Amino acid sequence: MHETASFVVKPETSPERQAFYTRLDQIDTAPLWEVLNRLVLPAPQPAIVPAMWKYDDVRALLMEAGRLLTVQEAERRVLVLENPGIRGMSQITQSLYAGLQLIQPGENAASHRHTASALRFIVEGDGGGYTAVDGERTPMHAGDFVLTPSWTFHDHGNFGSAPVIWLDVLDLPIVNMFDTSFAEHHPQETQPVARKDGDALARYGANMLPLEYKQPRGATSPSPVFNYPYSRSRKALQQLSKNGPADPHHGFKLQYVNPASGGYPLTTIAAFLQLLPKGFASKGYRSTDSTIYNVVEGHGKSRIGSKTMTWGPRDIFVVPSWEAVSHEASEEAVLFSASDRAAQKALGLWREEAL
Ligand code: GTQ
Numbered sequence: 001m002h003e004t005a006s007f008v009v010k011p012e013t014s015p016e017r018q019a020f021y022t023r024l025d026q027i028d029t030a031p032l033w034e035v036l037n038r039l040v041l042p043a044p045q046p047a048i049v050p051a052m053w054k055y056d057d058v059r060a061l062l063m064e065a066g067r068l069l070t071v072q073e074a075e076r077r078v079l080v081l082e083n084p085g086i087r088g089m090s091q092i093t094q095s096l097y098a099g100l101q102l103i104q105p106g107e108n109a110a111s112h113r114h115t116a117s118a119l120r121f122i123v124e125g126d127g128g129g130y131t132a133v134d135g136e137r138t139p140m141h142a143g144d145f146v147l148t149p150s151w152t153f154h155d156h157g158n159f160g161s162a163p164v165i166w167l168d169v170l171d172l173p174i175v176n177m178f179d180t181s182f183a184e185h186h187p188q189e190t191q192p193v194a195r196k197d198g199d200a201l202a203r204y205g206a207n208m209l210p211l212e213y214k215q216p217r218g219a220t221s222p223s224p225v226f227n228y229p230y231s232r233s234r235k236a237l238q239q240l241s242k243n244g245p246a247d248p249h250h251g252f253k254l255q256y257v258n259p260a261s262g263g264y265p266l267t268t269i270a271a272f273l274q275l276l277p278k279g280f281a282s283k284g285y286r287s288t289d290s291t292i293y294n295v296v297e298g299h300g301k302s303r304i305g306s307k308t309m310t311w312g313p314r315d316i317f318v319v320p321s322w323e324a325v326s327h328e329a330s331e332e333a334v335l336f337s338a339s340d341r342a343a344q345k346a347l348g349l350w351r352e353e354a355l
Pocket residue numbers: 076078098099101114118154168170
């Protein structure tokens with residue numbers, strides 16, 4: 001639960017004071033002492049709530065959307081995951097947008113770019129679908145972690161025979177909070193391919209870098225790797241789980257990295273992958289970055305504050321800022337997660353507490 005104590009005591013009111021406040025109001029001013037308690041909080045009081053989306057429920061309706069309108073009509077065929085605490089805002093947390101996107105066989109979503117950064121976590125895909133980012137295409141397999149950094153042209157397509165579905169996470173609320181949104185279409189529906197599949201991963205993702213490599217946007221450069229294949233990440237976690245004990249709070253947990261800087265893959269968003277061994281029960285943990293989870297493998301449950309979420313493969317759930325979370329896996333489980341930790345750390349705001 002949240003600390004309920006107020007930061008300061010609000011002064012008594014009186015008819016004279018009320019009359020004064022009315023006069024302040026007339027010239028677009030207000031007394032701080034009337035609002036200080038909701039401005040300066042002794043601890044985070046998120047408007048968002050712990051929530052879960054059962055994948056099968058959303059998938060059924062996403063497939064219906066696939067019949068109701070073309071991807072060309074929609075631009076992007078996405079069902080937005082709206083946090084029940086802030087419905088209507090198109091936000092899953094206070095700072096992040098999330099949705100599930102569908103590309104049917106034979107379809108393609110037009111090339112565009114925007115200042116918002118995006119990540120895609122592939123939920124269904126056998127490699128028949130692709131995302132193109134800045135002239136390179138990458139096939140989308142379930143579990144792959146794909147980046148679309150700020151202001152990079154991107155389009156999606158599906159040459160395969162099965163639908164491709166992924167979780168989109170964008171920093172739109174942050175970009176819009178700063179009033180810094182720009183967006184435009186590529187002159188062509190599908191951007192030209194300039195490099196072969198796998199070029200970025202070979203160049204930047206083999207624990208090596210091009211000679212004398214300089215990050216193109218300095219300290220604010222996103223990762224030059226834009227697909228982190230699940231096969232690699234999963235193998236690493238498997239190996240670690242055999243090598244030593246699980247962390248009591250996190251199990252076996254790794255963060256995705258920008259190989260050129262050692263920092264987070266995007267300037268605003270951090271992402272993680274963790275393995276929870278069968279029967280593992282984590283200790284409580286809380287941090288200020290509200291976090292979106294997508295279950296990749298296994299069944300279990302998570303206690304978030306006073307709520308318990310029981311999950312299985314592909315389900316999505318969200319943990320609000322500063323709510324204690326603990327996980328239990330009834331079989332070996334793998335959880336992907338993403339948050340605004342990169343932005344919070346860059347601004348010197350991030351805090352965590354192991355409970
Ligand atoms: O794939 O470019 O879910 O521009 C929302 C906005 C996906 C995308 C979203 C977007 C995209």
